[in-house]
Amino acid sequence: MTRVRPLPLAVAAGAALLPVLLPHPFVLTIATQAAIWALLAASWDLLSGYTGQISFGHAGFFALGAYAAAAATKHADVSPWLGLLVGAAIATAVGLLTGFPALRLRGHYLALVTLGLAEIIRLVAQNWLALTGGPFGIHDFRSFPGLPAAAMAHRQAMYGVVVVIVTVSIAAMYLLCERTNAGKAFRAIREDEVLAQTLGINTTRYKLLAFAVSSGFAGLAGGLYAYYVQLVSPTVASAATTSLVIGMAVFGGLGTLWGPVLGALLLYGLYEGLRFVGVVYNLVAVGLVIMVFVIYFPRGLAGIRRSA
Amino acid sequence: MLESLLEFLIQGVVLGGLYALFAVGLSLIFGVLDVINVAHGEFFAIGGYMAFTAVVLLHLPGAVGIVGAAVGTFLLGLCVYPLLIAPLKRHLGGRPQGPLYLVLTLGLSTFLQSSLLAIAGGDYLRVPPQVTGILDLGVTAVSFQRLLVLGVAAVLLTALFLFLRFHPEGLAVRAVSQNPDAAQAMGINLPRVFAFTLALGVALAGVGGALMAPLFNVYPAVGFPLTIKAFAITILGGMGNPAGALVASFLVSIAESLSVMVIPSQWQNLIAFAVMIVMLLIRPRGLFGRAVSR
Amino acid sequence: MLELEGVRSGYGKLEILQSASLHVPDGEIVGIIGPNGAGKSTLLKTVFGYLPPFAGRIALDGLPIAGRRPDEIVRWGVGYLAQAGGLFAEMSVHDNLVLGGYTVSRAEKRNAIEHVYTRFPLFRDRRRQLAGALSGGEQRLLAIARALIVRPRLLLLDEPSAALAPRFIDEVYATLMALNRDGIALLIVEQNVEAILAVAHRVFVLDLGQNAFDGTPAELRASDSIRRLYLGEDAA
Numbered sequence: 001m002t003r004v005r006p007l008p009l010a011v012a013a014g015a016a017l018l019p020v021l022l023p024h025p026f027v028l029t030i031a032t033q034a035a036i037w038a039l040l041a042a043s044w045d046l047l048s049g050y051t052g053q054i055s056f057g058h059a060g061f062f063a064l065g066a067y068a069a070a071a072a073t074k075h076a077d078v079s080p081w082l083g084l085l086v087g088a089a090i091a092t093a094v095g096l097l098t099g100f101p102a103l104r105l106r107g108h109y110l111a112l113v114t115l116g117l118a119e120i121i122r123l124v125a126q127n128w129l130a131l132t133g134g135p136f137g138i139h140d141f142r143s144f145p146g147l148p149a150a151a152m153a154h155r156q157a158m159y160g161v162v163v164v165i166v167t168v169s170i171a172a173m174y175l176l177c178e179r180t181n182a183g184k185a186f187r188a189i190r191e192d193e194v195l196a197q198t199l200g201i202n203t204t205r206y207k208l209l210a211f212a213v214s215s216g217f218a219g220l221a222g223g224l225y226a227y228y229v230q231l232v233s234p235t236v237a238s239a240a241t242t243s244l245v246i247g248m249a250v251f252g253g254l255g256t257l258w259g260p261v262l263g264a265l266l267l268y269g270l271y272e273g274l275r276f277v278g279v280v281y282n283l284v285a286v287g288l289v290i291m292v293f294v295i296y297f298p299r300g301l302a303g304i305r306r307s308a
Numbered sequence: 309m310l311e312s313l314l315e316f317l318i319q320g321v322v323l324g325g326l327y328a329l330f331a332v333g334l335s336l337i338f339g340v341l342d343v344i345n346v347a348h349g350e351f352f353a354i355g356g357y358m359a360f361t362a363v364v365l366l367h368l369p370g371a372v373g374i375v376g377a378a379v380g381t382f383l384l385g386l387c388v389y390p391l392l393i394a395p396l397k398r399h400l401g402g403r404p405q406g407p408l409y410l411v412l413t414l415g416l417s418t419f420l421q422s423s424l425l426a427i428a429g430g431d432y433l434r435v436p437p438q439v440t441g442i443l444d445l446g447v448t449a450v451s452f453q454r455l456l457v458l459g460v461a462a463v464l465l466t467a468l469f470l471f472l473r474f475h476p477e478g479l480a481v482r483a484v485s486q487n488p489d490a491a492q493a494m495g496i497n498l499p500r501v502f503a504f505t506l507a508l509g510v511a512l513a514g515v516g517g518a519l520m521a522p523l524f525n526v527y528p529a530v531g532f533p534l535t536i537k538a539f540a541i542t543i544l545g546g547m548g549n550p551a552g553a554l555v556a557s558f559l560v561s562i563a564e565s566l567s568v569m570v571i572p573s574q575w576q577n578l579i580a581f582a583v584m585i586v587m588l589l590i591r592p593r594g595l596f597g598r599a600v601s602r
Numbered sequence: 603m604l605e606l607e608g609v610r611s612g613y614g615k616l617e618i619l620q621s622a623s624l625h626v627p628d629g630e631i632v633g634i635i636g637p638n639g640a641g642k643s644t645l646l647k648t649v650f651g652y653l654p655p656f657a658g659r660i661a662l663d664g665l666p667i668a669g670r671r672p673d674e675i676v677r678w679g680v681g682y683l684a685q686a687g688g689l690f691a692e693m694s695v696h697d698n699l700v701l702g703g704y705t706v707s708r709a710e711k712r713n714a715i716e717h718v719y720t721r722f723p724l725f726r727d728r729r730r731q732l733a734g735a736l737s738g739g740e741q742r743l744l745a746i747a748r749a750l751i752v753r754p755r756l757l758l759l760d761e762p763s764a765a766l767a768p769r770f771i772d773e774v775y776a777t778l779m780a781l782n783r784d785g786i787a788l789l790i791v792e793q794n795v796e797a798i799l800a801v802a803h804r805v806f807v808l809d810l811g812q813n814a815f816d817g818t819p820a821e822l823r824a825s826d827s828i829r830r831l832y833l834g835e836d837a838a
Binding site: 048054056101104105107108109110111112113115116117119120123126127239240242243246247250281282283284286287288289290291294295296298 | 344392395396399407408410411412414415416417418419420421422423425426532536539540543547572574575577578581582584585588589592
Binding site: 476479480482483486487489490491492493494495496497498 | 650651652671672673676677681682684687688689690691692693697700701702704705752
């Protein structure tokens with residue numbers, strides 16, 4: 001578990017080389033968005049897979065990051081680089097707040113609280129016209145400065161920015177989960193919280209940490225999304241977002257961090273790729289994947305190799 | 309002022325019938341199977357589509373649409389336990405893993421909703437009301453369609469509670485929800501009760517869908533907002549307590565209806581979620597539920 | 603009537619019963635004693651179908667029942683009384699009895715419940731009361747009464763005297779003896795060694811998941827080592 005595995009490394013390398021090998025706008029679009037989803041899926045896994053606090057509301061943190069970043073840049077003329085931090089910070093703050101009820105709730109009840117929170121965020125996004133632009137959302141805000149202007153080069157540079165930020169973030173989360181005491185604490189909490197407490201682990205502190213880190217990176221993903229797509233609307237906080245993220249994580253394998261990343265890249269590629277077949281069948285596939293994998297391959301792709 | 313109050317009160321009660329059909333089924337499923345059915349709203353939608361098929365495509369009377377929706381969603385619901393939940397149970401080997409069942413039903417929800425989209429398209433389908441006309445109550449007017457919803461809900465839910473209270477199979481359902489091991493020792497076949505209860509719960513939603521089709525129109529995602537609201541209602545009433553869900557349905561519907569007097573209507577939906585979060589924080593077992601093991 | 607041969611069982615990967623064999627002749631009372639963790643409860647649960655055995659043979663009147671579900675085994679005339687929590691505490695006494703008759707016809711159920719009320723008048727008076735509101739001893743008796751509705755030929759009891767005051771232990775065992783006189787075989791797991799030695803025809807001692815000794819109560823009391831290990835130093 002602690003050695004760096006060859007497969008994700010290969011995928012990562014492949015991802016990095018994409019703009020060089022296939023400089024096609026469509027490929028770059030998918031790759032960039034897939035990377036953002038990978039970050040979101042990894043952040044979800046840290047909280048739900050590693051620490052066992054299943055969140056059904058990550059769409060909410062994602063949306064908070066996106067809206068905060070977009071609003072900051074649009075209304076306060078904050079630089080997008082800073083805007084990313086603003087988005088992450090606000091998501092972290094809310095995530096921390098969410099962590100407190102989590103201290104006393106388990107299982108489905110926690111999932112429902114997070115779901116309710118995400119719904120509230122979506123409702124606020126949809127109805128608070130002044131701040132969020134209502135159903136139409138926020139648009140015309142600038143993206144990252146200093147990137148080349150030419151269309152293709154711009155795409156490649158944007159891709160580069162996103163991939164670098166995503167990779168660094170995922171690496172940071174990986175180190176946290178695999179190389180520190182915090183990571184051990186997360187896993188102990190997931191396995192048996194009562195036992196963890198009797199062993200002297202401060203479960204309160206680590207649960208809150210997991211919430212904060214997870215929501216922070218989800219918010220960062222949201223900010224990246226905002227500056228990439230240049231439009232933030234209430235649909236980012238919808239249940240479909242949460243559904244996709246959970247599907248990606250289950251597909252890749254909960255509690256491995258790299259599993260959900262792989263799951264995100266593959267599933268998003270599948271999702272977008274199937275658009276050619278028929279726009280609607282992609283979500284059908286996602287639903288099927290979630291069901292089949294939860295039952296038969298609970299350890300996801302990561303587990304298939306292990307159990308073989 | 310009093311007239312407004314009365315008007316909103318009546319509207320709230322009428323809405324409560326729909327919420328009750330939804331939430332009671334959801335709560336029943338949780339009480340017996342320990343599973344939160346995220347896909348509940350999709351059965352509501354399917355009920356609507358069945359009504360549409362019967363009335364608009366096959367030119368059958370409205371009542372047939374309602375009965376067809378009930379039977380259809382019941383049969384479909386019978387498949388869920390053996391195909392999805394039982395295998396997961398087997399793989400988990402008896403270790404309670406509530407959230408995984410949530411993920412499973414979330415997958416089912418996504419699958420059903422997008423399948424509906426794929427099969428029927430995303431258009432808002434119109435279904436003619438089963439009954440037309442408006443009842444003028446002086447302070448307010450209520451369409452007969454809405455009264456039909458309330459009426460059918462009252463009849464069905466009364467039948468359900470009588471069944472659970474007096475019929476041997478109803479007793480069996482309650483027995484399973486209270487003490488599955490002892491229920492088995494009585495000769496009760498657990499998988500059969502699980503499958504039946506789930507089908508019964510979603511059939512209630514299906515009937516709701518058929519009845520509301522003229523009012524909400526029919527489209528794949530029509531049920532989802534109700535599902536999340538139903539979570540809030542069942543939490544308020546006590547997850548697993550159908551009677552609690554019944555009471556909570558009306559509490560929420562009346563609160564929402566009355567709230568229009570003080571807050572803008574688009575924020576109505578927030579009430580249910582705010583209530584849910586508050587309940588989860590101070591009293592997770594809801595108003596009438598059993599104590600929650602932490 | 604009941605035969606076990608080399609039964610191995612446990613929870614998940616944890617093997618508790620390593621190899622247990624015993625038999626219960628028609629109409630007899632057989633006791634199972636032994637230290638905690640020896641697998642006594644596990645054995646009963648395996649016979650009744652709550653746990654599938656890993657290996658071994660279980661036969662009821664020659665019919666193999668290993669691995670069958672509890673709701674099937676009940677229909678073959680076997681009743682099970684759990685150590686604790688076997689009643690539907692949130693339901694009335696009457697409803698508990700009705701559930702006891704789930705597998706029989708309505709007429710039979712009515713007769714059997716009437717029979718129970720005659721035999722145990724206290725339940726007739728309290729039939730609307732919630733089962734959970736009864737005292738420990740009354741709950742134990744209710745569980746036994748409920749099990750009788752289907753007219754079992756064999757009853758499996760897991761520590762029927764557990765957590766009961768001596769007065770109630772006597773009452774429970776008096777009831778069990780009366781049932782046995784009516785022809786019902788009893789397989790009783792007990793921690794209260796004295797209670798079971800007083801009524802059993804044969805006793806099996808289980809230790810570390812395996813048979814350690816079996817014999818009549820007199821034979822058990824006669825053996826010094828058994829007395830010391832399982833009956834307590836000063837057992838008569």
